[in-house]
Amino acid sequence: MIELIDIGLNLGHRSFEKDRAAVMERAQAAGVGHMIITGTSAAASEAAAALARDDRARLSSTAGTHPHHAKEFSGATAETIRSLAAREEVVAIGECGLDFNRNFSTPDDQRACLRAQLEIAADVQLPVFLHERDAHEALCELVEPALPRLAGLVVHCFTGGPEQAERYLAMGAYLGITGWVCDERRGQALREAVTMIPGDRLMLETDAPFLTPRDAPKGTPRRNEPAMLPHVLRAVAKLRGQTPEAVAAAATANTRRFFGLA
Numbered sequence: 566m567i568e569l570i571d572i573g574l575n576l577g578h579r580s581f582e583k584d585r586a587a588v589m590e591r592a593q594a595a596g597v598g599h600m601i602i603t604g605t606s607a608a609a610s611e612a613a614a615a616l617a618r619d620d621r622a623r624l625s626s627t628a629g630t631h632p633h634h635a636k637e638f639s640g641a642t643a644e645t646i647r648s649l650a651a652r653e654e655v656v657a658i659g660e661c662g663l664d665f666n667r668n669f670s671t672p673d674d675q676r677a678c679l680r681a682q683l684e685i686a687a688d689v690q691l692p693v694f695l696h697e698r699d700a701h702e703a704l705c706e707l708v709e710p711a712l713p714r715l716a717g718l719v720v721h722c723f724t725g726g727p728e729q730a731e732r733y734l735a736m737g738a739y740l741g742i743t744g745w746v747c748d749e750r751r752g753q754a755l756r757e758a759v760t761m762i763p764g765d766r767l768m769l770e771t772d773a774p775f776l777t778p779r780d781a782p783k784g785t786p787r788r789n790e791p792a793m794l795p796h797v798l799r800a801v802a803k804l805r806g807q808t809p810e811a812v813a814a815a816a817t818a819n820t821r822r823f824f825g826l827a
């Protein structure tokens with residue numbers, strides 16, 4: 566079986582505090598050999614890097630500030646992200662981006678926070694791990710001028726339709742697919758988009774503990790975990806008319822290349 570890599574999970578989330586080791590064991594048993602922990606704030610990014618440093622074979626992390634936390638972003642936050650970026654376990658800047666779905670921070674604060682992180686990513690030449698909800702157009706407008714200076718970008722937890730996918734792909738972005746794709750109601754646009762993503766631009770993620778696939782077997786716990794990644798893989802493969810093995814091979818190769826994993 567081809568090793569899978571979960572490009573986005575929140576392993577530092579408090580819901581994993583008590584049984585993180587068991588969660589990682591189950592992931593490994595399910596064929597998920599490596600996981601990239603998402604950094605969502607200065608403190609969470611430091612915690613993610615600390616977890617990754619303790620288990621380099623299985624873990625890497627990102628360093629950044631989620632748009633929800635944009636209002637907390639400061640010069641000190643930028644310094645933390647820069648110093649984390651120098652560590653070998655930190656493989657991307659983010660998650661950063663725009664989330665106009667809930668606007669926990671104002672759109673202006675979100676834009677400033679994203680610009681600052683694109684600047685850092687360009688300086689340190691790490692790829693950007695992007696988050697976008699209900700802000701596709703605004704995100705494209707802000708990121709496109711920075712493209713020539715960026716090492717790469719992945720739109721994590723992509724939930725849009727074919728048109729949005731097309732624009733991101735034209736920007737050179739990779740697209741991270743989560744269990745959102747398993748939802749036949751709200752995931753319809755994404756299910757169409759997944760059929761047209763080139764095999765060399767696709768990555769897989771669970772976004773655990775969030776986004777438990779809606780069609781998960783009865784009795785699946787509410788809390789999502791990385792062991793569910795093969796479930797996402799099978800859904801993506803079915804939609805694309807490919808074997809899970811072929812999709813896994815492509816996604817894992819993309820992920821290793823993009824994040825510079827061994």
Ligand SMILES: [Zn+2]
Binds near residue numbers: 660695696697721
């Ligand atoms: Zn996100």
